[in-house]
Amino acid sequence: MTDYASAIRQRFGDGGPSAEGVADNEFIRRVLVRKTVRRYSATAPDESLLDLLVAAALSASAKSDFQQASILRVTDPAKRSAIGALFPAMPWIGGAPAFFVFLGDARRLQRIGELRAKPVRNGTLEGFFNASIDAALALQTMILCAESAGLGVCPISVIRNEIDKVAAILALPDLVFPVAGLCIGYPQGEGHISLRLPRRATTHRDRYDDGALPQAIDDYDRRRDARHAIPKEQHRSNAEFGEAAFYGWSEDKARQAAKAEGAAFPPWLRAHGFTFD
Numbered sequence: 087m088t089d090y091a092s093a094i095r096q097r098f099g100d101g102g103p104s105a106e107g108v109a110d111n112e113f114i115r116r117v118l119v120r121k122t123v124r125r126y127s128a129t130a131p132d133e134s135l136l137d138l139l140v141a142a143a144l145s146a147s148a149k150s151d152f153q154q155a156s157i158l159r160v161t162d163p164a165k166r167s168a169i170g171a172l173f174p175a176m177p178w179i180g181g182a183p184a185f186f187v188f189l190g191d192a193r194r195l196q197r198i199g200e201l202r203a204k205p206v207r208n209g210t211l212e213g214f215f216n217a218s219i220d221a222a223l224a225l226q227t228m229i230l231c232a233e234s235a236g237l238g239v240c241p242i243s244v245i246r247n248e249i250d251k252v253a254a255i256l257a258l259p260d261l262v263f264p265v266a267g268l269c270i271g272y273p274q275g276e277g278h279i280s281l282r283l284p285r286r287a288t289t290h291r292d293r294y295d296d297g298a299l300p301q302a303i304d305d306y307d308r309r310r311d312a313r314h315a316i317p318k319e320q321h322r323s324n325a326e327f328g329e330a331a332f333y334g335w336s337e338d339k340a341r342q343a344a345k346a347e348g349a350a351f352p353p354w355l356r357a358h359g360f361t362f363d
């Protein structure tokens with residue numbers, strides 16, 4: 087078995103294509119077995135390495151070359167602990183050796199319009215969407231580069247659930263919003279590779295067809311449960327939905343998604359420059 091085949095089996099276990107005969111590429115192999123890391127050793131990454139990762143992140147593609155991502159590093163211990171204290175269930179937010187916030191920045195382009203005396207209105211859906219994508223691409227570029235340098239990371243979108251407080255701590259102006267934070271440090275412990283949905287459920291050819299979804303999800307639930315069953319104490323909303331005879335990934339995600347998250351974010355955006363028209 088090639089290294090790719092082994093990595094793809096760990097990631098999907100779906101019997102799909104296994105890159106037979108493709109030349110070895112270390113970066114791709116690493117991506118296939120990457121994993122989010124939430125526990126870090128006390129060793130802080132070098133500042134120069136973090137600077138390099140920021141440069142790599144800002145090298146990501148950018149819609150229309152508008153360059154609407156900004157990266158905010160939080161170093162002030164008071165700000166780190168103020169943000170961490172908002173999310174006691176996720177102690178890695180306050181405790182990670184380094185913490186960045188990836189911002190969608192629709193403000194800069196609007197300011198450039200003002201500087202060049204052009205009628206730029208960037209609080210539109212297009213402005214929000216483009217800035218979000220730029221920030222997400224910068225985030226993912228940082229993630230993959232950090233991981234390839236031996237670091238472990240965890241993106242943090244839960245900061246949007248306390249958007250008022252986080253925005254005040256970071257002094258975010260109108261038209262600038264967090265897409266996600268990013269914890270960075272050297273991994274402590276092994277963690278595990280998270281099994282992804284079978285590719286027959288997430289890939290299509292020539293036309294969209296999700297006719298086989300129910301069976302693919304059942305199959306995935308069973309395989310994922312065999313690798314990493316969700317412990318009973320982590321079953322959600324039993325009071326509302328009752329105890330499931332079989333509590334797999336899809337039961338967990340359906341229960342999670344049924345409880346709307348991030349209700350504070352849309353009104354905050356509307357109050358901070360976005361009209362979404």
Ligand SMILES: Cc1cc2nc3c(=O)[nH]c(=O)nc-3n(C[C@H](O)[C@H](O)[C@H](O)COP(=O)(O)O)c2cc1C
Nearest residue numbers: 120121122124176240241242243244245266279280
């Ligand atoms: C945009 C985004 C936001 C995330 N936010 C959080 C978060 O707030 N807290 C957390 O612990 N993990 C967060 N994660 C990590 C996901 O839970 C993780 O990527 C997912 O469970 C898949 O695991 P893997 O990355 O190890 O494959 C986030 C991931 C992404 C892409």
